[in-house]
Amino acid sequence: MTSESKRVILAYSGGLDTSCILVWLIEEGYDVIAFCADVGQEEDFEAAKEKAKKLGAKKMIVADVSREFVTDFIWPGIQGNVTYEDRYLLGTALARPCIAKAMIKVANEEGAQYISHGATGKGNDQIRFELAAYALHPSIKVISPWRMPEFFNRFKGRKDLFEYAKLHNISLPVNPKAPWSMDANLMHISYESGVLENPNTEAPKDMYQMTTDPEKSPDAADVLSIDFENGVPVKVTNQKTKESMTDPLELFIYLNKIGGKHGVGRIDIVENRFIGMKSRGVYETPGGTILLVAHTDIEVFTMDREVRRIKRDLDIKFADQVYRGFWFSPECEFTRTCIQKSQDGVTGSVNLKIYKGCVYVLGRTSPTSLYNEELVSMDVQGDYEPTEATGFIKINALRLREFQRLRSLSNK
């Protein structure tokens, strides 16, 4: 193999870290193709492209996968009410496989045997990124500088990066680094490390970028209707403004806008990373939070109780799979298929009030609900014989009475 063939696709953001990695990879003898996936984050892709080329990259490829991110990753996530450890809606974890898929596509197109990224050695993202890559391209080789002693021993702190940057004409960030790190995409922004590492320190007020502080959000609520078809949101209507969206990407961006305006979806949690340590993270997920509330409501409204009981077990497994980076695994494919099957008939409309950080369900309607107003009515008997409940209760009590009988005998 000639040195030309050592071709690497580098996940490149234009920031200091990946710029240094770019230059370091060239030093190490690689041809570098910089890569960035557009998953809806605010970023100056043109500036990044120029910078990458200036630093020696053969080229930079920006793949816009924001629409695919919504339809192929966020939508299945919503169908699975995807929540890790009861709270985290998995904004980052859903984006990683989407990004990795696009990157492996580029690796194949460009004939690269290597991919590289700037994720740290303690986090989840290295795992999510690499498991997806190995699953999609079993023979790919991953260069993860922050886990390589030749790199991390050379760059022990930010000072080392600054010096390296100066030495190699890497332009330095204009603004001082925020005292936390952050990851943004269409679904959420996550904040961690730095000042957030003390789990008892309140997150700074000026940190949030996607949502208004609920204490400063509008005093007038918005009321939305969200229509679902088979568990997927297909239409959002603002009852006040009569705005209405049906395109998935527009719809989701609109929910982010409304949720963001009202400060919806902020959480501050400690979570358990896959590698086994606890970490503190702050997340803002405005549109996703609204959708989760709405989807849960329409799902319970339309789905048989016992189907949902089974489906909820699958949801929990699904969230673990996603969190841990196993999106492209046989078990996650299987789980998604089952969850999707469960969504047949999860169709209808939910009315929501969005106000000061909260999402309130006001009502719901569905052409396929198992809700039977006459059956449940306290004023009408419907097709129901109350006397039957007596037998139901007595038979259910049989086991309890036997248990008590035995216990009484034992205590004698």
Added chain:
Amino acid sequence: MTSESKRVILAYSGGLDTSCILVWLIEEGYDVIAFCADVGQEEDFEAAKEKAKKLGAKKMIVADVSREFVTDFIWPGIQGNVTYEDRYLLGTALARPCIAKAMIKVANEEGAQYISHGATGKGNDQIRFELAAYALHPSIKVISPWRMPEFFNRFKGRKDLFEYAKLHNISLPVNPKAPWSMDANLMHISYESGVLENPNTEAPKDMYQMTTDPEKSPDAADVLSIDFENGVPVKVTNQKTKESMTDPLELFIYLNKIGGKHGVGRIDIVENRFIGMKSRGVYETPGGTILLVAHTDIEVFTMDREVRRIKRDLDIKFADQVYRGFWFSPECEFTRTCIQKSQDGVTGSVNLKIYKGCVYVLGRTSPTSLYNEELVSMDVQGDYEPTEATGFIKINALRLREFQRLRSLSNK
């Protein structure tokens, strides 16, 4: 057995329904002892006592079990993050076994072979009430008039009850009946039926009694610290007012007050009843909601990840058991014991902001947390070798790569 010995303990509220039942039971030849459990609901027990006696009850017994309700039912509920179908905090379901226990105690003391109640034949409460009774007193006999044709055929609507009341000098309610039914206790108020039976009709604004409308709640937040010991709240401190409670009953009432003031804990849901129908309910659970948020936070902060994964499965089973009325069952005893065991070390303090219907976690601290600030730090290496993550990822990828290898072969 003489007719005198047909003694029944009647769950009596003083309202129209149970007053008619009281008189009807006497007509049927029973000695009636009226009973009411004080679980924190607002009620004029003295007036009910007088009314019961006037209507012919031998006596009326009011059992104050509000403290026991908090320590023996709500606290285990909080330890188990008790949530039915992802949303309902089970305020009514937790109170029923507490009430039934007190009632069976009275039945034993009074030598009654019968108990009776006014729960409808379509609901969950008849089941919760009776399963608890049968479990605690296997030979008790239950008279459930709303499931007996001789009763429900005679009293087909409210009009029949009114006429019966007039005939038997039962004083009629002064206020017109609200167009919904409601159940109140220390933990929550539930609303259902009537105008709420249409699941798409927004709940009336003037219905709520425990919580302020978030749109009218104070513009200034309260900040609370809640201390837990082994999963149980032991102290609440208001950071602003410096108020502080440690007595369980006072503490819980205070949380209701603060939560109620800020409009916390309102939900509007459709749920699946045990008998198999879907019903719509609106709940307000101010203090319980605050505690659930705080307990979840301190639990994830202190508990090992994999222990919690198992414990969460138990939580889900626990919620189903409680919802379905199986509190006094071998499986619920077993589940509670396991959950309680998991709470060893769930000790520490959570800071919360309460504002406009929302509960925000601001930070948490614990003497027994597995959170290791140095280990997780992005600036310090701690006792962690990033190179090890490579092996971890590669071994985890082994299975995924094999799967892909097989799939590629199959597709050839």
Added chain:
Amino acid sequence: MTSESKRVILAYSGGLDTSCILVWLIEEGYDVIAFCADVGQEEDFEAAKEKAKKLGAKKMIVADVSREFVTDFIWPGIQGNVTYEDRYLLGTALARPCIAKAMIKVANEEGAQYISHGATGKGNDQIRFELAAYALHPSIKVISPWRMPEFFNRFKGRKDLFEYAKLHNISLPVNPKAPWSMDANLMHISYESGVLENPNTEAPKDMYQMTTDPEKSPDAADVLSIDFENGVPVKVTNQKTKESMTDPLELFIYLNKIGGKHGVGRIDIVENRFIGMKSRGVYETPGGTILLVAHTDIEVFTMDREVRRIKRDLDIKFADQVYRGFWFSPECEFTRTCIQKSQDGVTGSVNLKIYKGCVYVLGRTSPTSLYNEELVSMDVQGDYEPTEATGFIKINALRLREFQRLRSLSNK
């Protein structure tokens, strides 16, 4: 409605009980159509037909559903490794919905509003039978004499049935009743009640009808190969005799023959009925036991580990659904769909030795297995880096070491 229109389909076996019920139903003013499903039990259907007509039935319909029983009920059962409480292969429970389906078909064809059966009021079969009927025909009416006081108070013991039979010219059984009751179909024979009610009494040696006593079974083993495609057995070959079957019904009957010859599939258990009591049952399931062993083997051999972990949870739920009579329920449909999906690629062949009550797996092969002989070899390295296991272990140990660290601190 005229009395002619009170038409009932009676599940009729020709035995004493259902003959008395047949006559009693006529007495009660019903037009009776006798019905029997052939699910492979040994029975003289012609004799039963004649008897039914002689007793006054309008006609008797025998539906041969044995093939459907195998392909639509036993095969999904095998795919789901269907086992209740770790031991019972659900031979009766799988047959009930098959029978009920055929019976409801007849009810629809004959315009009957009623169905009736002779199942007892304490068992599972009444539930399985009726739940299936209600699910398939929500407005059907079920006449269950053994739960009707007017019937069971009249027929308090066998003596009353005998007298009634004499009175109505119902021919009495020639042979004395066995001191146990039994249910037979293609999959199994179950024995219960009578002398078996004492759970410590050994089952009589002469009771078994489908299997040879292992102590008297041949000294020479049979060796079978069973081929599966997507979890379904498609071919059985006897290595010794070279016999081979591919037709589902023939194949299953052949497995019963070989299993029966070698005494395979006898179990003596206490199980928990749906109504909440424990009962003792003895079962012989020769072919089903062989298939379960073989299917489990090929499934683990071909299926991804984590997919199977999820699938096994579904299996357990599936077995409960089947045992409790919920075959025709939304949750069982959902579960079967998911299980079926998991069987894609469960394809291959298992070699088995059948000998003296045991089924031994000798080996297995598959075109779609994830088994990689080179990868697992202790002599060849394959595509595996042993050094990577170090990182895998160290990262897995991280959480354990942290836990120990905290415990050490706590104990100081």
Added chain:
Amino acid sequence: MTSESKRVILAYSGGLDTSCILVWLIEEGYDVIAFCADVGQEEDFEAAKEKAKKLGAKKMIVADVSREFVTDFIWPGIQGNVTYEDRYLLGTALARPCIAKAMIKVANEEGAQYISHGATGKGNDQIRFELAAYALHPSIKVISPWRMPEFFNRFKGRKDLFEYAKLHNISLPVNPKAPWSMDANLMHISYESGVLENPNTEAPKDMYQMTTDPEKSPDAADVLSIDFENGVPVKVTNQKTKESMTDPLELFIYLNKIGGKHGVGRIDIVENRFIGMKSRGVYETPGGTILLVAHTDIEVFTMDREVRRIKRDLDIKFADQVYRGFWFSPECEFTRTCIQKSQDGVTGSVNLKIYKGCVYVLGRTSPTSLYNEELVSMDVQGDYEPTEATGFIKINALRLREFQRLRSLSNK
């Protein structure tokens, strides 16, 4: 640190591999203390001791932990019906933490900072061994030569080991190596690799050491009674010979003897290793298999149905924890505590026939069973109202009928 202080405890069997490792460790500058745990395997510990010392070990310590293995590892395993992937009784996996615990004790006593073992880099045992060690002694350092390039590149095959042995006066094995590898302890012998690596090759007849070939086992059965107290076997009685044991170690050895004599407990499976590959293993577990059958029977007989449903989920988790080496983990401690709690009242006696590879339950009795012979009887009504089953069924059918109703509407 001086070179003297590089002290290592080596798990030493006296075989070729660990003898070479012993010498190699000395070459590498370590003080070696050889260690062997007696978990009931047949081994010449004295010869191993001499050999170790001759090769340069400072000393050799043999720890007899066979009794502890039975009471502290096998008994909890039996209580948890410990079965991996439906078949493997985990004989090796249960022994590893027992051995590791003894070894860490020695490391502490001897002031060693290192431990070492000869497990391969592809297997489960390296993981089980090391996770236990790290959990019990977080700062221990593990030397795993078969994962170290400096070792495995030097010893690429058996030929290299032979040459090294000759060079260093390591005595060579007298007998040729069996064409498989094996692990033996009191609970089982496992066989894998070599000729077994082809999953379709039948295991050699002469391989088995603990059990007689069922085709050659006695024609006369043995009948045993096993008494349990709270899920633990406390007495075994042979009905034929009247032999009886109560000492845990003797009792278990006796069950091995009887099981072995009758060829009980042989399985040939493919299993999924923790590292993600499938491997083929053959196991013989005579006593353990008998106990598992007996324990399952007494457990279902005595335990409430719903408690066991929850407990079975815990069993499955427990088996995974044990298989993967997490015995000394917070989650496994928690699981064991819960399982143990469930065993209160799992008390009674089971009669078993042991014959030609099979274990048949003949009957069971218990002072604490929930089995109620009168309640379940088909001849006696007991405390049971058959009419109540009607209501039970109708209420259970409610949901199914609603589902069908909706489906009919949808199909119109």
